[in-house]
Amino acid sequence: MNKKIEVLSDKPALVNRALELILSKIEPAIQQRGQFTIALSGGSTPKPLYEAIANQKLPWDKIHVFWGDERYVSPEHQDSNQLMARRAWLDKVEISESNIHPMPTDAAQPSQAAVKYEEHLQKFFQVSPGEFPALDVNLLGMGDDAHTASLFPHTEALAVKDRLVTVGNKDGNSRLTFTYPFINAARCVIFLVAGENKKPALAQVFAPQADSSTYPSRLIQPQGELWWLFDQAAGSEVAHQK
Numbered sequence: 001m002n003k004k005i006e007v008l009s010d011k012p013a014l015v016n017r018a019l020e021l022i023l024s025k026i027e028p029a030i031q032q033r034g035q036f037t038i039a040l041s042g043g044s045t046p047k048p049l050y051e052a053i054a055n056q057k058l059p060w061d062k063i064h065v066f067w068g069d070e071r072y073v074s075p076e077h078q079d080s081n082q083l084m085a086r087r088a089w090l091d092k093v094e095i096s097e098s099n100i101h102p103m104p105t106d107a108a109q110p111s112q113a114a115v116k117y118e119e120h121l122q123k124f125f126q127v128s129p130g131e132f133p134a135l136d137v138n139l140l141g142m143g144d145d146a147h148t149a150s151l152f153p154h155t156e157a158l159a160v161k162d163r164l165v166t167v168g169n170k171d172g173n174s175r176l177t178f179t180y181p182f183i184n185a186a187r188c189v190i191f192l193v194a195g196e197n198k199k200p201a202l203a204q205v206f207a208p209q210a211d212s213s214t215y216p217s218r219l220i221q222p223q224g225e226l227w228w229l230f231d232q233a234a235g236s237e238v239a240h241q242k
């Protein structure tokens, strides 16, 4: 694992650095594999990043967008990660619907939707069950409880290691989420973390010893690149804990 930590002065600088990093991955991916694949995170931090990506002139026909987690609500619901990304980015660019791969939230049971998305991923990446395809970029945020994607502390999702997608749970509300082994298969994982309120969780995530079930972001140890991008408010102390 190649871990890099950068503390940017403020949130706009954090967004610009994340944009720069993502853009740097697009052309090489297309040259080597004919496409660029990215999984998005939800929450509030990445919204300005998605708005910035929408302003870029990119080969949209070669770019495929997935989600690393989703609230189990309709795509029109205000909490939908898909809705946020469409409004901030995807509705503003000439990208085909066939390049947009939202997590389905229309099955009677979230577990059925998890299987459906996993099968979609397996077909897209042409892998068999048990294989973990590599996304070019997996974007992640981190909650102030050290969750990432929808891998929340002390939940069953943390124990799922043989699937690509599983059911997360936040305060009794179902979510769909990539499993941590699938996230770790990515060529490049980028955490975007901003705000003073994330400091206590970050201290535990970067501590030499701490419980991963309590601080799930500790589980993210990809074979490829791991980037932690912070604003000053979140990351001022972490930089010394490398």
Ligand SMILES: O=C(O)[C@H](O)[C@@H](O)[C@H](O)[C@H](O)COP(=O)(O)O
Pocket: 041, 042, 043, 044, 045, 046, 069, 070, 071, 081, 140, 141, 142, 143, 147, 148, 149, 150
């Ligand atoms: O669906 C979600 O909410 C996200 O995927 C979640 O994991 C998010 O990244 C963190 O909760 C951080 O959220 P903020 O960026 O809003 O702090």
